[in-house]
Amino acid sequence: MIMTRQRELYKGIEIIIETDEMDKPEASGSHGHGGGGHHHVGSELTIDGEKIHVMKTKDKLYGSHYLPYTAYPSISDLAKNIIDIIPHFRHKTKTDQNRRSE
Amino acid sequence: MSDEIFVRKNVRKILKDEKEKSELIKAFIRLKETGKYDRYVIWHAQTMGTMVQITGEDTRRNAAHWGPIFLPWHREFLHKFELDLGVALPYWDWTEDVLNPMASPIWRDDFMGGNGNPANDYVVFKGPFGSEQLKWPTIEANDYGNPVGNTELNANPNIPLSDYTNGSLTRFFTLCYLEPRCAGTGGVNPGLPKSIDVDNALATSPYDSSPWDDSSSQSQSFRMRLENRPHGGVHIWVGGHMLTNTSPNDPLFFLHHSNIDRIWVEWQNDISRRTEPQKWYPPHGTITFPDGSIIHGHNRNDHMTPWGTNGNNIEMVLNHHNLKYKYE
Ligand SMILES: [Cu+2]
Numbered sequence A: 001m002i003m004t005r006q007r008e009l010y011k012g013i014e015i016i017i018e019t020d021e022m023d024k025p026e027a028s029g030s031h032g033h034g035g036g037g038h039h040h041v042g043s044e045l046t047i048d049g050e051k052i053h054v055m056k057t058k059d060k061l062y063g064s065h066y067l068p069y070t071a072y073p074s075i076s077d078l079a080k081n082i083i084d085i086i087p088h089f090r091h092k093t094k095t096d097q098n099r100r101s102e
Numbered sequence B: 001m002s003d004e005i006f007v008r009k010n011v012r013k014i015l016k017d018e019k020e021k022s023e024l025i026k027a028f029i030r031l032k033e034t035g036k037y038d039r040y041v042i043w044h045a046q047t048m049g050t051m052v053q054i055t056g057e058d059t060r061r062n063a064a065h066w067g068p069i070f071l072p073w074h075r076e077f078l079h080k081f082e083l084d085l086g087v088a089l090p091y092w093d094w095t096e097d098v099l100n101p102m103a104s105p106i107w108r109d110d111f112m113g114g115n116g117n118p119a120n121d122y123v124v125f126k127g128p129f130g131s132e133q134l135k136w137p138t139i140e141a142n143d144y145g146n147p148v149g150n151t152e153l154n155a156n157p158n159i160p161l162s163d164y165t166n167g168s169l170t171r172f173f174t175l176c177y178l179e180p181r182c183a184g185t186g187g188v189n190p191g192l193p194k195s196i197d198v199d200n201a202l203a204t205s206p207y208d209s210s211p212w213d214d215s216s217s218q219s220q221s222f223r224m225r226l227e228n229r230p231h232g233g234v235h236i237w238v239g240g241h242m243l244t245n246t247s248p249n250d251p252l253f254f255l256h257h258s259n260i261d262r263i264w265v266e267w268q269n270d271i272s273r274r275t276e277p278q279k280w281y282p283p284h285g286t287i288t289f290p291d292g293s294i295i296h297g298h299n300r301n302d303h304m305t306p307w308g309t310n311g312n313n314i315e316m317v318l319n320h321h322n323l324k325y326k327y328e
Helices: A075-086 B013-016 B018-034 B036-048 B070-085 B194-200 B222-238 B252-268
Strands: A003-010 A013-020 A043-047 A050-052 A062-064 A067-073 B006-008 B164-167 B308-313 B325-327
Touching: A003 A075, A013 A075, A043 A075, A062 A075, A067 A075, A067 B222, B013 B018, B018 B036, B018 B070, B018 B252, B036 B070, B070 B222, B070 B252, B070 B308, B194 B252, B222 B252
Parallel strands: B006 B325
Antiparallel strands: A003 A013, A013 A043, A043 A050, A062 A067
16 A cells, blocks of 8 residues: 655644545545444544544545534645634634634 | 423524523523533534444445434434423524525524624624623534543543533634635535425435435435535534534534424425335335445434433434424
8 A cells, every 4th residue: 555645734733644545536446444433544634643534425525523514625625624613723723813722 | 291292483483582582591501501511512523423334435424424314313312402401492494594694583692692703713702602601611522522632431421521611602604605615515605505405305205315325316315405405504604613523512503403303304294204104214224335234323223322222213213293392
């Protein structure tokens, strides 16, 4: 299995996306590891050191338990929305003004 | 007492009756003070973290969403909540607010409060659930549905949650139509769901269809048609906590789901199926993965996460009259 590792900073928060080559959008067919429980489908997302389960839909969109009502075209989009919306990430962002933690 | 039936009314009617309105608000605050309210928030987040899938399946199906169990699970959730609340849950018929959502009476300062404040992290300020009252500390949950900062909840479900309620209610109304954040799944956000969206769902049968998840055909799954657009669209439109795994932090969640459940009742009462409960849900054992194995937790005689035998199974909630409530 070939993994590519992509790192980016968003509002001062580190996003790491490790993608199984098989999980690239151009790859076709169904695949994955493990079964039943809390398993990923070929990509791993880490935000600020926290591992986050990524779900893929049959429409090739990406979802998270954190944002269960929406899905996004890329894991990077998903990660940025989690940072913007989920309070314990949002409160750590560097660019937002008037945060309670300040 | 045992014969008492909760009558769920249109929230607009509740708002015209000062006594009923303040009793409802008091009941919510009381449940929050006892710590029971937060248990419901965590139950909801935990089902989100409980995937129901087989190896290699691209799906978001979990123990309460994106599968056939969606409607029965939320019916049981609201039923338990209503018993704890001690007051009937009104329903919010958002189709009445499509033209001017901001003008809806539900946002009144003495009721749900309004939008979050963009200059203060989208925190709701006004109203009984607003930050000015200090009566509505929210609880946040991690990816697995446990309170943020607590990893032991699964081992001991009785851990008090009060140490973890330290947030504020947030909302971020979708007042835009073209910005990227307004785009939900599949494109531009079309605003609050309309009557036509509800009518289209009501005209759809059967109840659900294979592959029994977030890719079930909208034209062959009443459940998918209702769960995706009208249901999800309201969560997306309100934004803030309503977008997250802890959406029940917003009391509006319960008014919204009361309406979703009301639409299910209406679908069940259609002349073509009102006397045929076998059409209300697929027969036990027929909800299967692509490889033919049973999707445990979504079949008709299955119990529901996290209550197990401390709650009703799916079959027992299909007829809502068994649960001692009705819609006015
Ligand atoms: Cu839900």
